[in-house]
Amino acid sequence: MRDQLKLSMELKAILASDDLNNFKQAKVRRGGVYGKEKKTILHQAAKYCQNIDIPCYCVYKLKVNPSTKTRKSSSTALHYACIYGRLKLVEFLVSSCKVPVDVQRKHGQTPLLLAVQHNYTELAEFLISKGADLYAKDSEDWSLAHWAARNGNSDLLSKLIKAGAPFHGVTKNSEHCLHMAAWSGNVDVVKTLFSLFYPFACGGKGTVLHYAKGNWEIVEWIIANTIWQKMPRLSILLDIGATSDLIVQYCKEEINLGVVLLYDRADLLEILYVNKKIQIQFLIRERLGPKCARKIKTLERWENVRGLLFVYKTAKPIYAKVPLCIAREISEYI
Incomplete structure (x- = not known):
């Protein structure tokens, strides 16, 4: 021994x-x-x-x-x-x-699979x-193409496909290469692969938009340039925590109070308020998440300040005489 x-x-x-x-x-x-x-x-x-x-x-x-x-x-x-x-x-x-x-190690990984990974x-x-095996997979069914796409390595992915490596397979988590490309953050790889896969296929994390979470350039490209532009997508963008600017730009007609409250999006709640889509007094009895609840209190204060401002205006004193505490409240909404 x-x-x-x-x-x-x-x-x-x-x-x-x-x-x-x-x-x-x-x-x-x-x-x-x-x-x-x-x-x-x-x-x-x-x-x-x-x-x-x-x-x-x-x-x-x-x-x-x-x-x-x-x-x-x-x-x-x-x-x-x-x-x-x-x-x-x-x-x-x-x-x-x-x-x-x-030669394989414990989970089926070959040297080539490790090099690509x-x-x-x-x-x-x-x-x-x-002559390394281009069909190699690990125990989770990750192929060479999956790893190249996950790394956002478009050069290596192209060479693997050209050499004959398969790229249409899925992992045990039902993920194909397009999911991995979106996850990688490389928009060029996503553009290359998008037409090769069913655009609404779901992996373990959800749609290709779910896999692009945090990579907003990819999310925006998919919504603006593919068949996804014809599909409802507000709930997905809320799922992945997209910015209010992105949501307003691409889902303006889909935004509604129920979904906003469900996802506790105070930023979108304020947008609805500013655009006069909601009235504060009707939200007091709604079941609110912590962020929306804080935003409602802030908007309530603004309603009160706006009423006081109207009184000051009609009473004819100049704005310089508005108390400092009220001026501070006003400054948040200017």
């Missing part, structure tokens, strides 16, 4: 420095594994080393098997190299050490050139 070791700070620093001479002097124990995961020194080198001098020494001098897998995640050094973007090490392990290019375009291209 191999000894289980703890990676010291000193050895970690030597690996990170890529200093082979210091590494030789460290007297690394042959056959030793590190931590509960039982990583070999080659796994550690894949994580910390930028160059391949130390990994080569581990393979050729320390006789570390490059195909050895860790205990829990079943990861080889090749998996680690793909996670940390070590292109030279990946080339060495695949070309010189003959580690299988499609961690957004390493050049590394992914190398693995594709070595």
